[in-house]
Amino acid sequence: xxxxTQPPSFSVAPGKTxxxxxxxxxxxxxxxxxxxxxxxxxxxxVIYYDxxxxxxxxxxxxxxxxxxxxxxxxxxxxxxxxxxxxxQVWDRSSDHxxxxxxxxxxxx
Amino acid sequence: EVQLLESGGGLVQPGGSLRLSCAAxxxxxxxxxMTWVRQAPGKGLEWVSVISGSGDxxxxxxxxKGRFTIxxxxxKNTLYLQMNSLRAEDTAVYYCAxxxxxxxxxxxxxxxxxxxxxxx
Numbered sequence: 324x325x326x327x328t329q330p331p332s333f334s335v336a337p338g339k340t341x342x343x344x345x346x347x348x349x350x351x352x353x354x355x356x357x358x359x360x361x362x363x364x365x366x367x368x369v370i371y372y373d374x375x376x377x378x379x380x381x382x383x384x385x386x387x388x389x390x391x392x393x394x395x396x397x398x399x400x401x402x403x404x405x406x407x408x409x410x411q412v413w414d415r416s417s418d419h420x421x422x423x424x425x426x427x428x429x430x431x
Numbered sequence: 432e433v434q435l436l437e438s439g440g441g442l443v444q445p446g447g448s449l450r451l452s453c454a455a456x457x458x459x460x461x462x463x464x465m466t467w468v469r470q471a472p473g474k475g476l477e478w479v480s481v482i483s484g485s486g487d488x489x490x491x492x493x494x495x496k497g498r499f500t501i502x503x504x505x506x507k508n509t510l511y512l513q514m515n516s517l518r519a520e521d522t523a524v525y526y527c528a529x530x531x532x533x534x535x536x537x538x539x540x541x542x543x544x545x546x547x548x549x550x551x
Contacts (some may be wrong), residue, residue, distance in 0.1 A: 325492075354537075356537035356538075358476070358538075364543075365526055365541040365542060365543050365544060366468075366476065366526070366528075366538075366541050367541070368537060368538065368539050369532065370538075371537050371539070372537075377539060378526065407475075409475065409476050411476075411478075411537060413525075413535040413546045415534075415535075418490045419490065419492060419493075420466065420468075420478035420481065421478070422468075422475060422477065423475075424475050424477060425476070427473040430433075
């Protein structure tokens with residue numbers, strides 16, 4: 324089955340840029356979605372189809388996807404961005420949704 | 432405004448059954464695929480099942496296939512998850528989510544979740 328690998332944690336200072344990776348075999352050939360989840364809350368879609376941003380999501384959130392790595396980029400990080408972030412793809416070979424293990428973003 | 436409200440969670444013994452519901456509003460329910468995702472305490476997100484807008488296409492995670500059944504009633508704008516032969520490892524918050532369009536697209540709106548606890 325298809326596996327997505329994320330670093331368990333990432334720390335960044337306020338105002339800096341956070342790049343959260345999601346690794347998978349030839350993930351560049353798939354569409355990647357990213358979710359933000361704050362404690363006690365439901366996930367929120369922050370990036371879809373690799374780099375599109377839903378309405379209401381700040382322009383500070385962007386994404387890229389190429390080769391074996393997809394990346395969620397958060398510019399000018401704020402304290403309110405502290406959350407768990409999950410990547411997701413549709414695996415056509417198994418007709419399954421696959422989530423990465425999640426990355427806990429800590430704002431120092 | 433899109434709203435998704437899950438219900439039906441609770442405490443159930445191992446081997447028991449439970450049916451979750453997800454009442455949807457604010458969009459044309461029958462036009463969108465819907466999915467169930469769960470999250471065990473302190474763990475990450477795990478996809479459970481997805482169903483097409485018409486209900487004719489369904490897919491399941493290997494961990495629940497043969498035990499869980501996803502369905503929908505488009506006349507009632509409601510999504511269901513029938514869970515049988517429940518195990519301790521099924522303990523989780525269960526979220527329903529609206530897909531952007533089809534079963535292969537991401538979830539753009541999520542409910543607040545309902546907790547299922549499987550324990551004797």
